[in-house]
Amino acid sequence: MERMVHTILENQKGDRIDKAVSTLNEEWSRTQVQQWIKDGNVLVNGKQVKSNYKCAENDVIEITIPEPEELDAIPEEMDLDIYYEDGDVLVVNKPKGMVVHPAPGHLTGTLVNGLMHHCKDLSGINGVLRPGIVHRIDKDTSGLLMVAKNDMAHESLVNQLVEKSVTRKYKAIVHGNIPHDYGTVDAPLGRDPKDRQSMTVVDNGKHAVTHFQVIERLGNFTFVECQLETGRTHQIRVHMKYIGYPLAGDPKYGPKKTLELGGQALHAGVLGFKHPRTGEYHEFEAPLPAYFDKLIEELRHNH
The missing domain is CATH 3.10.290.10 (RNA-binding S4 domain)
Incomplete structure (x- = not known):
């Protein structure tokens, strides 16, 4: 304990x-x-x-x-979209709607269940519920995640996250027409005192920085790329809301009238890190999911 x-x-x-x-x-x-x-x-x-x-x-x-309850994660056969794999690390493209790891109420169907079936060797640093998971993306965010297959790799990847040397770029569609092409949001994040399930900008929160650039303006919406300097819970979703451009489809942080997308339009498209064993830099890019491409076309058409 x-x-x-x-x-x-x-x-x-x-x-x-x-x-x-x-x-x-x-x-x-x-x-x-x-x-x-x-x-x-x-x-x-x-x-x-x-x-x-x-x-x-x-x-x-x-x-x-107290020690966390040990809810046994069960290996499940899944059709995982694996971008890279060797003896130390694995990079997987997570679909929208999939939870990353088991939790009370979500014991099956998670990415961890699929990874445990796919490979028997995953790091144990996070305990039985989150084997191999170095960082997370939200259930309704799609895109690339790095997974550690042993403790050496896990420690190396976590240290790279702490040192802010991991490249993480996300594509998003936000409400509103952002007038400037580039911007940085530097605002500390913590739990919302009025709603413990949500994050918000708070004075005594954790340091959080998001850089963004406009890819395309689509009338009442803007297609942007966001680059994380830090990786706080719901960071992009909260930061973009904070500056007045909440994510389209976001049920938690978006406006009441938003697009019916079954969750925020956010995709972790680029992931880059130094290989834990060789030190060589690897970068991967996953294309936008089909629903995201379709949404851009519809917004272009309406615009």
């Missing part, structure tokens, strides 16, 4: 303990933290408290993070 100690700062005094703890890590949901408090895994100044305890400045919070 992992332990963590946090001292309440002045800007957190008066916050409920469940809120204060859940903001320490974007992977922790408030519901999950409330269960930890109930189970005695969160102590304030060495004592158990309830979820509605109001924090005081300099309170010392001790958090014991």
Whole structure:
């Protein structure tokens, strides 16, 4: 079990303990933290408290993070679109609508289930639920993902992500007509205090930078390429909304009246990294999925 100690700062005094703890890590949901408090895994100044305890400045919070539940991921035969594979890494083009790894409620049909059937050797750094997964893309985002087949490769690829040396370019269609050809959004991201399932721009969030350039203007929509400098949860979706150009089809961050696409028009088209063993740079490009091409043609026609 992992332990963590946090001292309440002045800007957190008066916050409920469940809120204060859940903001320490974007992977922790408030519901999950409330269960930890109930189970005695969160102590304030060495004592158990309830979820509605109001924090005081300099309170010392001790958090014991329980081991994740082991939900066995079952290998499943799938027709995976593999772009590259050797003994260390694999690059796969994930279709729209596929979840990357199992989670409660999504134990089968995920990319991890398919990868486990395809190859028996995947890194174990992320535990049984996420073997080999170095980075994720959202369920309704299509495109390229790198997968580690051993722990050496996993550590190398994660370090490249931390050092921001991985090339990740996405194609997107956004609402609105962006007047300038290039732009950079540099705005910190964290959980939305009003909706823990969503991300938003917050002062104390994690550093996040997205560069974009316009490919084509399509009337009330713009076709853009976004390049990630950092890789925060929902980064492109939140950053483009923040500057007033939310993604078409996005049910979470888009406007109420958006295109019926079954999810955001976002495709991870270019992925480049140094091979963990040889150090040689590899770059891959996946074409736009058919629905995306069709949408561009329709918007051009309407325009």
